Amino acid sequence: MSARKTSMTAFLLHSSMAEHCFVKAKAAPAGQKMLFWRCREWYSGDSKNHCRMCQTKGVTTMSDLRVRFAPSPTGYLHVGGARTALFNWLLARHRGGTFILRIEDTDVERSTQESVDAILEGMKWLGLDWDEGPFFQSEYFPLYKEYVQKLVAAGKAYKCYCTAEELDTKRNLAMAEGRKPKYDGTCRDGAVQPENQPYVIRFRAPQGGATSFDDLIKGTITFPNDELDDLIIQRSDGTPTYNFCVVIDDATMQITTVIRGDDHVNNTPRQVQLYEALDFPVPQFAHVPMILGADKARLSKRHGATSVIAYRDMGYLPEALLNYLVRLGWSNGDDEIFSIEEMIDKFDISNVGRSASVFNTEKLNWLNAHYIKNSDPQRLAALLLPHLTTRGVSTLDGPDLAAVVKTLQERAQTLEEMAERALFYYRAPSGYDEAALAKFDKELLLAVFAAVIEKLSASSAADVAAVDALFKEICSENSWKMGQVGQPVRIALSGGTHAPGIGEIVVTLGGEETVRRIRAAREFVAGK
RNA sequence: GUCCCCUUCGUCUAGCCUGGCCCAGGACACCGCCCUUUCACGGCGGCGACACCGGUUCAAAUCCGGUAGGGGACGCCA
Numbered sequence: 001m002s003a004r005k006t007s008m009t010a011f012l013l014h015s016s017m018a019e020h021c022f023v024k025a026k027a028a029p030a031g032q033k034m035l036f037w038r039c040r041e042w043y044s045g046d047s048k049n050h051c052r053m054c055q056t057k058g059v060t061t062m063s064d065l066r067v068r069f070a071p072s073p074t075g076y077l078h079v080g081g082a083r084t085a086l087f088n089w090l091l092a093r094h095r096g097g098t099f100i101l102r103i104e105d106t107d108v109e110r111s112t113q114e115s116v117d118a119i120l121e122g123m124k125w126l127g128l129d130w131d132e133g134p135f136f137q138s139e140y141f142p143l144y145k146e147y148v149q150k151l152v153a154a155g156k157a158y159k160c161y162c163t164a165e166e167l168d169t170k171r172n173l174a175m176a177e178g179r180k181p182k183y184d185g186t187c188r189d190g191a192v193q194p195e196n197q198p199y200v201i202r203f204r205a206p207q208g209g210a211t212s213f214d215d216l217i218k219g220t221i222t223f224p225n226d227e228l229d230d231l232i233i234q235r236s237d238g239t240p241t242y243n244f245c246v247v248i249d250d251a252t253m254q255i256t257t258v259i260r261g262d263d264h265v266n267n268t269p270r271q272v273q274l275y276e277a278l279d280f281p282v283p284q285f286a287h288v289p290m291i292l293g294a295d296k297a298r299l300s301k302r303h304g305a306t307s308v309i310a311y312r313d314m315g316y317l318p319e320a321l322l323n324y325l326v327r328l329g330w331s332n333g334d335d336e337i338f339s340i341e342e343m344i345d346k347f348d349i350s351n352v353g354r355s356a357s358v359f360n361t362e363k364l365n366w367l368n369a370h371y372i373k374n375s376d377p378q379r380l381a382a383l384l385l386p387h388l389t390t391r392g393v394s395t396l397d398g399p400d401l402a403a404v405v406k407t408l409q410e411r412a413q414t415l416e417e418m419a420e421r422a423l424f425y426y427r428a429p430s431g432y433d434e435a436a437l438a439k440f441d442k443e444l445l446l447a448v449f450a451a452v453i454e455k456l457s458a459s460s461a462a463d464v465a466a467v468d469a470l471f472k473e474i475c476s477e478n479s480w481k482m483g484q485v486g487q488p489v490r491i492a493l494s495g496g497t498h499a500p501g502i503g504e505i506v507v508t509l510g511g512e513e514t515v516r517r518i519r520a521a522r523e524f525v526a527g528k
Numbered sequence: 529g530u531c532c533c534c535u536u537c538g539u540c541u542a543g544c545c546u547g548g549c550c551c552a553g554g555a556c557a558c559c560g561c562c563c564u565u566u567c568a569c570g571g572c573g574g575c576g577a578c579a580c581c582g583g584u585u586c587a588a589a590u591c592c593g594g595u596a597g598g599g600g601a602c603g604c605c606a
Contacts, residue, residue, distance in 0.1 A: 072606045107605055164604060171603085178529040181602060200604055218533070227531050227602085235604040242606045266532060266601040289534075289599090296598065324540095327555090331541055334554040353541080356599060360539050363556040373569080410569045421567090436566085471565080486565030497566045 065097025066256050069130075070246070072104040073115035076307040077122030079359065080261060080291045080299055083325040087288060088259045089128045090326070090347040100253060101130035105138045106245050122308040126318050127340070135253075137245050144240035147248050147278060148201055148233055156277045157233060159199040160187035182229035201234035203244075203274060211269040216257070216286035216349045223269040231270055247271050251280035259349070262287035286349050289329055289356040299359055311364075315387060315415030317375065320368040328357045337370065369413040377402040377409070380418075387419035388426075398426040399508045407500035407508055421498065425509065428517055429495030432524065436497050440488055442525060444480075448488050449522040451478060453515055456506070464503035471502060492521030 069085040071077065077085075092099035101123070105111035120134070137144075151157035162183075171181040188204065205228050212222035233244035240248075246267075250258060265287050275282045293303030305311060311321055323338055330353070332338075332346045372380065381401040388395060395401045404425050405418070412418035437445070451474050461467045471489075475482055486502050493505050493514065506514050 070606090074606075104606060110605070160604095167604085175529070175602090180530045182530095198604095221532070223532070229602090232604055237604080239604090241604070246606090261600095262533070263600055264606090267606090269532095287533090292599080294539085298599080327540065329540090334542060336540090336555050355534050357541090358539060360556070363540065366556055369569095408568095411567065468565095475565095482565040484565085490566055494566095499567065501567095502565065 064256065065092065065095045066100065066254055067092050067097060067259055068100040068102050068133075068250070068253065068255050069128075070102040070104050070249075070260070071119050072107065072110075072242075073112060073119060074107070074110045075115055076118040076309060078299070078306040079308060079311075079321075079325065080306075081119075082122065082126060082128075082308045082321070083291065083328060084259065084261055084288060085123065085128050086126070086322060086325055087286075087330070087347075087349075087352070089130075090343055091257070091259065091349060092131070093344045094347050097256075098131045099129075100135070100255070101133035102135045102249060102253070103133075103137065104242065104245065105136055106240060106242055108138065108239065111138070118307075118309065125312055126308065126322060132253075135249075137249065140245075140249070141239065143252070144245055144248055145234075145238070148240065148244070151203065151233070151277060152201065154277075155204070157201050157203050158188060158190065158230075159193070160202045160230075160232070161194055161197050161199045162186055180227065182227075183231075185230065188230060198236040200232045200236050202230040203233050203270075203277070205230050205270070205273055211272050213268055213272050213282065213285055215265070215268075216284055217289075217352050218262070218265070218287060218354055221265060221268070228270055228273070233274075243267055243270055244274065247274040247278070247280070250283055251275065251278065255283050257284045257286060257349075259286045259288065262289050286352070288352060289354060291328060292356050292358050294358060294360075296356075296358060303359070304361075315417065315419070316364065316368050317371045317383075317415075320364065320371040323367050323371070324364045328359070329353050337367075365413045372412055372415075372418070373409050375409070377405040380405045380409070380415075384415050384418055384422070387415050388422065391419060391423065393423060393426050395426060399510065403508045407504040411500065424494040424496075424499065428513075428520065429493075431495060432491055432521065433496040436487065436491055437525070440484065442528065444484060445488050445525045446522060447478070448474075448480065448485050449492065449518050449525070452485070452489055453518050453522070456511055456515055456518075459511075461511075462507065464501070464507050467503040467506045468501075488521075489518065492518045 067088040069081075069088045071081050071085075089099050091097065103111075103116055103119070105116075116134075123130070148157060152159075167183070170184060174181040183202070187202070206225055209225050210222050211225055211228070212220055214220050231243055232241055234240050249255075268285055268287075272282055291299050293299045295303075299306055305314065308321070312318070319340065322340065322343070326338060326343050326347070327336065330347065330351055332351060335346075338346065381404075384401065384405060385395070388401075395404075398404075401422075404422050408418045408421050412421060440448075452471075455470055455474055459466075459470055461470050471482070471485060474480070475485055487497065489502055490497060490499050490505070493499070493502075493509065499505060500508075509517075
């Protein structure tokens with residue numbers, strides 16, 4: 001991502017791509033000659049060596065690619081939105097483009113500052129940094145108004161006095177009769193223009209024919225114009241509506257590629273008409289498939305946690321969530337593990353799939369476990385601390401938390417789980433797993449505890465290997481099997497059987513505390 | 529209802545453009561074995577899919593047509 005400027009020729013040099021990038025157009029739009037398969041982009045030139053989308057590392061360019069993530073602040077940042085943000089961010093970073101954050105708060109009723117904060121918090125936690133913004137649509141109302149007036153003046157938009165109630169009634173009637181519930185055009189041709197009545201402004205959509213666009217992910221999509229009605233671009237309170245604002249913003253912010261959820265495909269033809277009416281260049285569109293719940297229905301609260309921040313609080317690492325999310329809909333051969341750098345390096349819209357995917361916590365867990373295993377203990381310790389604090393545990397007068405983490409890294413899928421497993425290091429057992437203890441004779445337990453106390457007190461073993469050796473000695477000297485020694489000691493130290501290796505516990509806990517706990521266990525057993 | 533989109537193991541996916549290397553590969557989960565002082569990690573193996581029907585072809589997961597199923601949209605929400 002170094003060179004910030006590049007000439008067009010840099011885009012055009014990529015001969016090795018020639019054989020697989022380009023494919024003859026079967027039904028090319030006017031003026032277009034070929035379609036590049038990988039990027040599904042139309043090209044109007046003649047050379048077979050041109051492809052400005054399919055660049056690999058050899059052709060690093062600082063492109064004029066501009067993408068945006070445009071959430072509406074009516075809730076937290078959910079995993080679906082996060083993935084859309086990620087795809088935008090990755091493409092921008094991969095191509096050296098610009099990533100813009102825009103808050104779509106035109107709905108004054110439902111937008112909240114809390115939501116804005118939550119979204120920004122989620123973005124920051126994931127490390128999805130933006131180059132421009134955040135911009136707030138609510139600050140640009142005059143701009144939208146100006147363009148509305150432009151359309152009205154040009155006869156491309158008109159005032160509509162139909163009330164919400166009337167429209168509602170008509171819509172329900174149409175639905176009931178099996179017709180498509182579109183605006184009937186009552187005010188389109190300026191029938192009655194009552195004075196001092198509230199009105200909305202509608203876009204005068206072209207009738208007849210069709211509107212289509214080439215989606216980078218789904219290919220060409222065409223809508224008959226008769227399906228599209230005259231959408232409202234300005235409410236009766238004078239505020240602009242979503243479909244109008246996106247167009248103005250994307251155009252004025254010079255967005256080149258709109259990457260968004262595919263629940264927006266139906267809006268796209270209307271927006272394309274708006275671009276054309278306004279004489280703006282139409283950007284490229286890439287509609288990414290939805291993320292569904294286990295029941296294949298749109299992901300929602302009833303499927304459990306959907307908020308990115310909730311995943312943080314459940315003890316997931318941001319890189320794990322990112323890795324999971326990037327593989328939802330995108331792939332790079334059989335690869336599963338991607339560092340941020342690798343994602344940036346490999347990501348491209350051309351490898352994004354067309355079909356919806358189901359959110360699967362099991363796989364997220366696996367990835368999270370992977371990243372926990374490979375993370376720096378110091379960092380993990382810092383991240384783990386709040387999870388311990390929540391449990392009322394102070395680490396100040398116990399073992400070093402990073403040392404504790406080291407013994408737990410291979411044993412936890414989430415930080416929550418790790419915190420749970422770390423508790424015993426800071427709280428001597430208040431009771432023991434009786435069932436586990438019952439597997440050993442009382443005499444054996446007392447003998448084992450005595451032997452271990454004696455050995456440990458006399459030893460200066462300070463690392464796992466030395467302590468392990470010590471226990472092997474105890475075994476051979478008394479003809480005990482490791483299972484007869486390790487398990488009782490583990491129970492004495494942790495209270496149960498789900499714990500790290502004996503050597504790890506002893507070294508982490510320290511000789512003194514270890515002996516203290518075994519003595520307590522010995523007393524407990526002796527008193528039975 | 530209408531329009532748009534989608535359809536490979538339970539799940540995420542590779543392969544599909546350029547048909548044969550695919551009686552379909554990888555990963556998660558699950559099951560079994562091994563390792564082992566518990567819990568885990570790890571290793572090995574197993575189970576398991578081209579939605580369906582036609583067509584084209586010597587040959588189809590791959591090309592064409594249809595059917596079914598799922599999702600999305602149809603708002604003075606975004």
